[in-house]
Amino acid sequence: MAASNPDVVPIAGGTDVMVELNMDLGRPETLMDVSRLPELAEWRRDNGHLFLGAGVTYTRIMRELPEHTALVQASRSVGSPQIRNRGTVGGNLGTGSPAGDALPVLAAWDAEIVLARPGGSTRSVPWREFLTGVKQTAREPGELILGARWNVPRGPGSFSKIGTRNAMVIAVANLCLQVDEVGRSIRVALGSVAPTVVRAHDAETFAAQAFEEADAWDDPGATLASDAVEGFGELVATAANPIDDVRGTSAYRRHAVAVMGRRALSWAIEDRRSGVGA
Amino acid sequence: MLVRTNVNGERRETDVWPGSSLLYLLREHLGLPGSKNACEQGECGSCSVWLDGELVCSCLVLAAQANEREVRTVEGLAAGEAMHPVQEAFVETGAVQCGFCTPGFVVAVADLLEQVPEAPEAVVREALSGNLCRCTGYEKILEAVRLASDRMRIREDEL
Numbered sequence: 001m002a003a004s005n006p007d008v009v010p011i012a013g014g015t016d017v018m019v020e021l022n023m024d025l026g027r028p029e030t031l032m033d034v035s036r037l038p039e040l041a042e043w044r045r046d047n048g049h050l051f052l053g054a055g056v057t058y059t060r061i062m063r064e065l066p067e068h069t070a071l072v073q074a075s076r077s078v079g080s081p082q083i084r085n086r087g088t089v090g091g092n093l094g095t096g097s098p099a100g101d102a103l104p105v106l107a108a109w110d111a112e113i114v115l116a117r118p119g120g121s122t123r124s125v126p127w128r129e130f131l132t133g134v135k136q137t138a139r140e141p142g143e144l145i146l147g148a149r150w151n152v153p154r155g156p157g158s159f160s161k162i163g164t165r166n167a168m169v170i171a172v173a174n175l176c177l178q179v180d181e182v183g184r185s186i187r188v189a190l191g192s193v194a195p196t197v198v199r200a201h202d203a204e205t206f207a208a209q210a211f212e213e214a215d216a217w218d219d220p221g222a223t224l225a226s227d228a229v230e231g232f233g234e235l236v237a238t239a240a241n242p243i244d245d246v247r248g249t250s251a252y253r254r255h256a257v258a259v260m261g262r263r264a265l266s267w268a269i270e271d272r273r274s275g276v277g278a
Numbered sequence: 279m280l281v282r283t284n285v286n287g288e289r290r291e292t293d294v295w296p297g298s299s300l301l302y303l304l305r306e307h308l309g310l311p312g313s314k315n316a317c318e319q320g321e322c323g324s325c326s327v328w329l330d331g332e333l334v335c336s337c338l339v340l341a342a343q344a345n346e347r348e349v350r351t352v353e354g355l356a357a358g359e360a361m362h363p364v365q366e367a368f369v370e371t372g373a374v375q376c377g378f379c380t381p382g383f384v385v386a387v388a389d390l391l392e393q394v395p396e397a398p399e400a401v402v403r404e405a406l407s408g409n410l411c412r413c414t415g416y417e418k419i420l421e422a423v424r425l426a427s428d429r430m431r432i433r434e435d436e437l
Contacts, residue, residue: 011340014338014339015320018299018337018338018339019318019320019338021299021340022299022319022337031342033343079320080320080408081333081404081405081407082320082333082335082386083320083335083338085332086335167404167408168407
């Protein structure tokens, strides 16, 4: 169906698509209900990887994938119970909003997006190439997002989000930090502070080096100098390229990601010390 | 397009415009105005219903997506003349001001207490985060949740 009509809009939980329809912001020629496709509704582990079907709801992620801490934390921060019962990671990907809460997690986990092409073949696109701009993705007409796949990292990770309420908010800024004990790296991704989710590469390099210098990779009990944590936060902020909008100013967003970065690194150090995520 | 649903235990067949929401189907085609139409973007929760047992905003469900599925609305809560304990509790505690948000709250509270009969306040607040009351009457609503929770557990014990 998608192949014969490339303008078809897939609808799963409807938490984005229905808003467009209800507000008369868009009137797609054809809608295709993908909420009953069993392939999209499953997740599976294979060979150190996790494949998360595009149709798995945030409620199900919280219930069924508790060990994927950062993704669970991001899922918990999405909307309300009503929204989490319907909303899916596939929807975050399809919409491609820079504020999508699951996206910094997928970026920090170096996920690839799996797409079904007309005719039945599939292709995988690294998240970085998939998210091309504000609400723009590399999904081609007629393609359907099957899900995301990533190499499950070993080490603590977290998701943080700043909004005006504790629930039911679109992020002013959000951040995912993941320690990769095997690759000896620290990965940080930011949302809602640039046209797409971005990784804070300078901060990542800085943190990995600080871990090296403190001998923290071999000694999880090691602490970092407090100015290292400060410096990390400042470098995180340099990766942001935010705008002023109704949700917050550019200056506030930079400040927010610096604070979130600093806190996330402190939590990770604390988690390593107490053996969480090991 | 023809949509066949089971609403509050009754099979219904409705001919809707393909872009209609489930909320529109319920209110305008089936004459069930309990679910309210307010924000139409999932912010306010006043259109909350159960779709196959799951709490959802009916404004964000395409009517066609409810085809061959079970829908339970606030109208399906009372057993004949006997109100649901959550409805009783809202009446008794006066957890109603203008009343517009009430059906959505009643449905969300009933959903919560079915899953977590003894929910601590933090859990209640989290569970109701997707329901807005613009009269700012939340304190009475929380009181209603406590009363309903107590009553439902007592009735459970009596069975």
